[in-house]
Amino acid sequence: MSFNASPRAECGYPDSKVAARRGAALAFAAQGASVAAVYTTVPAVTERLGLAPLLTTALMVAVALTAGGGSFLGLVAIRRAGPVATMRGAMVAAAAALVLIGWAQDHATVICAYVLFGLAVGALDVGVNTRAAEIERAYGRSVFGSFYTAWSVGGVVAALLTAGAARWEWPVAGGLTLQAGIVLLLVSLLRTHALPAAQAPPDAGGQSSLGRRLWVRLIPFGLVLLVVYVVESTVSAWSAVYLRQTLTASLTVAPLAYAAYQAGTVIGRAAADRLVQTLGAVSVVRMAALLAAGALAALAAAPNWPFAVLAAGAVGLGASVLAPLCLASAARLSPTASEAVLARLNLFNYVGVVTGGALSGLLGSTGHFRLAYAVPAALVVLVPASARHFTRPSSPARRESLPRTR
Template sequence: MTQSQRDDAPLAPSLPRTLRSARIAVTAAYAAQGLGYAVIVTSLPALKARQEVGDDVVTILVLGVALTAALGSVIANAVAVRWGSRTALALGLIVQAIALPVIALPTEFPVFAGAFAVFGIGLGCVDAAAAMQGVAVQRAYGRHLLGGFFAAATAAAIAGALLVSGVALSAVGAGVALTCAAVIALAAALAGVRFFAREVPIDEVLPKAERAKLPRAGIWAFGLVILAVFVADSAVSTWSTVYLQDDLAALAWIAPLGYAVYQAVVLLTRLATDRLVPRLGRGRLVAIAASVSAVGCVIIALLPFPVAAIIGFALAGVSAGVLIPVTFGAAGELAPEHSDQVIARVNLFNYAGAILGAVVVGLLAEGPGLGIAFLLPAVALAAILFAVPRFRAMPTRAVAGVAPATSDDPSSR
């Protein structure tokens, strides 16, 4: 049997085209998600000027998006249990496609703020449902694919930032970019209705008494890993440019490079993750990624020089690049019959981490300083090492159905 035959065998061997179509459709959903969020955050200066509001209001809006995204993840779980994750993913994309044009239009502030809240619901719904679909397709293929899916989101986020740059930082230009993102989200949803992976909803598979029997210890372990990663990700995303420009007096063109190299490393490591998991094993790869990124945050905190900080930001990108797809993949295999429910719950930790990274690091900046504040994500990332045994207990090869536990040490295979 050839490699391609093995890849397609787990899900309907007579319909390999259906499996490939599902993979393409899920990749498009990840790309639409990355593009939409990037367009939103990079358009904030222009939108702030149009609405004539200050940074404090923008901060509240961003916090509101994180909170409503958590609600969106809960909605994704409810929809997936009843109608399947493909329905939840299409719904989240459609909600975003509705909210983005409203944000783009010159409306009264209450309508503008409401559209942001609705966008957050769509964002959280897609976050959770895309991971559900990604795990389903990965399981069907019998090999790791989540790194590639998340890489598509990162690449699209870079494209979204360039799109906003290309149409200029103005309210009209931002509206054009937001409308483009809405059209792409809607197209991904409509294509997904036909091509997303088809699963039998949990309501149809398990009796009601069985639906609540979730692997709660595993959910908390993997959820706290996701929380730690997003503490670091949010800290770098929110404060890297500010730290380089205001605290380290870097030149204006150098200051954005911290975030640029961070995103570049995230993209490169996500592209490599699917190949690294079977070679190194989940546990070893998680330990390496967490350690490298923790060291990067320590460098940022203790070496107050622009070059050192940029190197630190680059190293910090390894955690988001590797740990997010690996952790969601492992979470989806905790209890395959409850995969959607588990992923929705693990995804909730995403937003808690994002808020902690942005808010707590900012508060620490007012005291000991912004550089030292990066010891917070360093400690959070180092704490991931306590969860490594959980990853070692998981199989390193994604398989169809329930996979038997295997050793995480490649030398034992």
């Protein structure tokens, strides 16, 4: 499959939008794969280096904290070089971090490697979401879900590769080096494609200053994103450890909960854009939140690892649509400065990751991993209260036709 646009595409024709969308999907897939590679190898890295449970928890928290800083580094890079160049650089840095994590021989090296990964994934996060917001504006309809589908597909593939490497008794260094190679392959396929001129709403220019009123309007999205990433962090960072320690699963089986979670997100996100067009964003958010809450409760009560794997898949199915719809709606608050909006909104993301990762790690280190999944279930029940703030994009053609019909 070629990702090069035709000469006409560079002038903003429809095939340029398609090529840009494919390129952004590659970057989302690379981010999902790299995050999954890190989280699903936590048990193996912990056992190989003899990391104490509290140090492992601290490392996961450090990844989230440095990702917050990386988000603002990404914002600076976008303003200087654009989102595509930012995505390329961040993907290369993430691949380097994967190799360093796998080959680290001491605690100091692995700490530095996880910090590098946090910075890289934070920069990549704001880069891919900014590019996705640009592409959605060019399309004039909901396409954010398709990008996060690519993210989840990357996560599923990486989690299965981790499980396969453990089954074949590969050292963790070999498995992470392979995953880094996949990320670099995706970098080599990434191209820059021109987009049609953004069709922002007439009042968008007045919001470009990002004043206090806009930040007040961001609060509901920030709170939803915080809860979503408490769930994401709890399942992603600790599901493998939960299966290994609480449900006595083998190293081969332990990554399967993460794989099932990401498989659920693939299904949910693949259907998200169509559901939004059919039912509206508000209804989709409410139904998804209730499904996620019930599945988290089932995960907390899982009697064995097969039940936990199924419950993790159901969590992914429900929680998967919340983040892309949240980011898309927030970006539409100020289309002319979406990269700044998304970078600041990402702070809620990383607060959620830190909260979920730290809480789950602390509870797990004291033998209470089940409670670590029951608490997020209660938080997700609160999400429907913010659903009314979610919006969906209107077609450019429809916007242009409205004045003429009056």
